Amino acid sequence: MSVHVLKPGLLSSLQDGGRSGYAALGIGRAGAMDTPAWQLANALVGNRGDEAALEFTLVGPTLQFDQLTTIAFTGAPVDARVGERSLPGWTCCLLPAGSVLRLGGMARGCRGYLAVRGGFSAEPVLGSRSIDLHARLGPLGGRALQAGDALSVGEHAPWHGLRCHAKATPLSWGLDPQPWFDFGQEPLALLRGHHFDQLDDASQRALFGAGFRLGKDSNRTATRLDGQRLNLRAPLELISEATLPGTLQLPPSGQPILLQAEAPVTGGYPRIGQLSAVDLPRLAQRRPGDAVCFRETTLEEASARLAQRQQRLQRLLQRIALRLESACPP
Amino acid sequence: MTSPWPGPTIEPLAEDALLLRFGDAMDAVLNARVHAAAARLRTLIATECVPAYASLLLRFDPLSWQGADGQAALERVREAVLAALQSAEESPVPPREIVIPVCYGGEHGPDIEAVARHAGLEVAQVIERHAAARYQVAMLGFAPGFPYLLGLDETLAMPRRADPRLRVPAGSVAIGGRQTGIYPQELPGGWHLIGRTPWAVFDLRARAPALLRPGDHVRFQPIDAVQYRQLSQATDAAR
Numbered sequence: 001m002s003v004h005v006l007k008p009g010l011l012s013s014l015q016d017g018g019r020s021g022y023a024a025l026g027i028g029r030a031g032a033m034d035t036p037a038w039q040l041a042n043a044l045v046g047n048r049g050d051e052a053a054l055e056f057t058l059v060g061p062t063l064q065f066d067q068l069t070t071i072a073f074t075g076a077p078v079d080a081r082v083g084e085r086s087l088p089g090w091t092c093c094l095l096p097a098g099s100v101l102r103l104g105g106m107a108r109g110c111r112g113y114l115a116v117r118g119g120f121s122a123e124p125v126l127g128s129r130s131i132d133l134h135a136r137l138g139p140l141g142g143r144a145l146q147a148g149d150a151l152s153v154g155e156h157a158p159w160h161g162l163r164c165h166a167k168a169t170p171l172s173w174g175l176d177p178q179p180w181f182d183f184g185q186e187p188l189a190l191l192r193g194h195h196f197d198q199l200d201d202a203s204q205r206a207l208f209g210a211g212f213r214l215g216k217d218s219n220r221t222a223t224r225l226d227g228q229r230l231n232l233r234a235p236l237e238l239i240s241e242a243t244l245p246g247t248l249q250l251p252p253s254g255q256p257i258l259l260q261a262e263a264p265v266t267g268g269y270p271r272i273g274q275l276s277a278v279d280l281p282r283l284a285q286r287r288p289g290d291a292v293c294f295r296e297t298t299l300e301e302a303s304a305r306l307a308q309r310q311q312r313l314q315r316l317l318q319r320i321a322l323r324l325e326s327a328c329p330p
Numbered sequence: 331m332t333s334p335w336p337g338p339t340i341e342p343l344a345e346d347a348l349l350l351r352f353g354d355a356m357d358a359v360l361n362a363r364v365h366a367a368a369a370r371l372r373t374l375i376a377t378e379c380v381p382a383y384a385s386l387l388l389r390f391d392p393l394s395w396q397g398a399d400g401q402a403a404l405e406r407v408r409e410a411v412l413a414a415l416q417s418a419e420e421s422p423v424p425p426r427e428i429v430i431p432v433c434y435g436g437e438h439g440p441d442i443e444a445v446a447r448h449a450g451l452e453v454a455q456v457i458e459r460h461a462a463a464r465y466q467v468a469m470l471g472f473a474p475g476f477p478y479l480l481g482l483d484e485t486l487a488m489p490r491r492a493d494p495r496l497r498v499p500a501g502s503v504a505i506g507g508r509q510t511g512i513y514p515q516e517l518p519g520g521w522h523l524i525g526r527t528p529w530a531v532f533d534l535r536a537r538a539p540a541l542l543r544p545g546d547h548v549r550f551q552p553i554d555a556v557q558y559r560q561l562s563q564a565t566d567a568a569r
Binding site for chain 1: 344379384387402469
């Protein structure tokens with residue numbers, strides 16, 4: 001069974017949890033930028049959680065489903081229609097064979113996730129179905145979706161939870177996106193990086209005070225932050241060391257860049273901060289021009305927030321699985 | 331028990347990552363210590379273990395390292411790292427040495443004359459000196475499978491090009507600053523191209539996608555254009 005890409009949207013790619021264990025060979029993780037949204041989309045269609053979903057950016061794709069398919073979409077609120085019928089996010093929907101799903105623009109946020117029951121089943125590359133656009137690696141030769149692509153869907157148990165109507169039908173319940181989508185655009189928690197102390201006094205204050213705007217040329221490799229230029233006390237000659245998604249670097253331009261899922265695994269710019277893991281998906285939902293403010297955090301606080309979020313997410317994933325089971329007798 | 335080398339500084343980078351710093355120089359002996367530490371820690375601790383010139387990144391799963399007594403995962407990993415580095419183990423396996431064929435100059439190395447001029451040498455001397463050295467893969471980065479090689483003859487060092495190329499052909503052997511490297515696939519790049527290898531440096535269809543691993547030793551074997559063509563065809567056929 002296949003999903004046909006009629007329009008690819010602005011930038012759509014298959015993503016799962018990412019490629020693990022190859023960083024020493026220069027191969028980064030890639031994977032979904034908003035991981036909780038990706039996991040919840042999978043859970044809502046009854047997937048185990050590590051299946052590939054479609055990540056789409058600012059404007060979603062138009063897709064045709066050649067068979068009856070269960071879908072869910074999460075992440076940024078998106079205008080979704082099958083014919084004239086508008087579909088809600090954060091729940092699952094049954095689409096009859098032949099349905100054309102139009103994922104349009106987003107009122108806010110930047111990235112959405114479309115999961116299908118069974119998962120998108122492209123051949124994994126180095127253990128993952130994530131497309132690394134920067135390294136040109138993964139399914140589809142490592143490129144973004146194009147019109148005319150056909151995506152196959154994995155084998156899965158039939159779904160009885162929803163009656164099959166002639167029309168696209170959402171489930172009668174859904175999730176509250178509130179805790180999982182950053183509506184308030186609160187400040188993001190940043191750890192001091194190794195070279196923070198090398199910033200001059202004004203720049204140290206500006207990093208946690210002034211606020212930035214998300215740059216136009218931000219992508220899955222890096223988020224560029226426009227605003228007050230940050231300066232070092234004195235130039236630093238550094239040798240390259242490993243970097244991580246979330247690392248905030250200061251290139252000579254003075255405009256900081258925050259490394260994202262597809263960033264090279266090593267880098268030689270001063271490391272002035274590290275975004276707390278919980279706030280990476282929140283930053284992934286900011287769009288070019290959005291405000292970005294940092295507040296200082298500690299490793300203890302960042303670790304505690306991460307553990308807490310993981311607990312909440314696990315509980316929710318279990319609850320979803322239970323509800324789907326009760327809607328779907330064996 | 332005494333440690334076989336002075337201990338690294340250990341810096342927490344993130345909730346799930348530590349950076350071990352062994353120094354701050356680009357130096358083959360220092361770098362070899364990084365690889366020796368990586369060999370000990372790779373399977374013991376990390377989900378990712380990323381060597382660089384003088385540092386080693388360890389990523390771990392915070393959940394599986396969380397102590398029952400509430401001790402933070404970072405602290406437990408730090409203790410495990412120190413214990414592993416101090417344990418008097420056998421010295422790690424000696425590095426592999428890989429000899430890579432390179433066709434120097436001509437269409438395969440369009441910048442070799444510029445490198446010769448900058449060094450005040452004949453092109454033949456550049457080839458001789460580049461092929462005479464034994465290199466160490468300090469790290470892979472920039473792109474999948476791109477090896478940064480330490481050990482370049484100092485006379486061949488040359489600052490990067492002012493105008494980087496948008497497309498450097500796969501297999502290009504190049505000099506950038508005090509380093510040399512091989513472009514594993516067609517990429518943009520600012521290093522000076524002095525030759526090209528017909529071998530696949532990065533091939534996803536191979537069992538090991540990257541020809542070179544961190545810590546490997548590398549030599550270059552000069553070949554002529556005819557040999558280049560033959561080996562190139564063999565590489566294509568193997569795909």
